[in-house]
């Protein structure tokens with residue numbers, strides 16, 4: 001994969017990562033944009049090998065199997081590029097790159113505007 005495939009710069013570098021209550025996450029990016037995420041929303045897009053078929057890229061996890069009241073028990077940095085969560089359903093294998101989180105936020109904005 002060429003370097004051009006990767007977004008770099010302040011738009012994908014979080015300046016601040018804050019948990020908001022039991023089920024919310026707020027990220028302020030280096031370009032001043034603030035994005036908010038919900039636990040169930042993030043859990044449903046979990047990119048790990050249990051939730052997505054690695055061969056086909058097909059999502060195995062059914063969104064309706066994730067309860068809306070899911071909470072975030074822990075959030076940790078993975079190196080300098082990603083976050084990992086432990087959810088109240090015990091799942092903790094997803095690694096969410098900052099690029100993925102940023103793109104999710106931009107998609108949401110595109111849908112709601």
Ligand SMILES: [Zn+2]
Nearest residue numbers: 046048051094
């Ligand atoms: Zn997963």
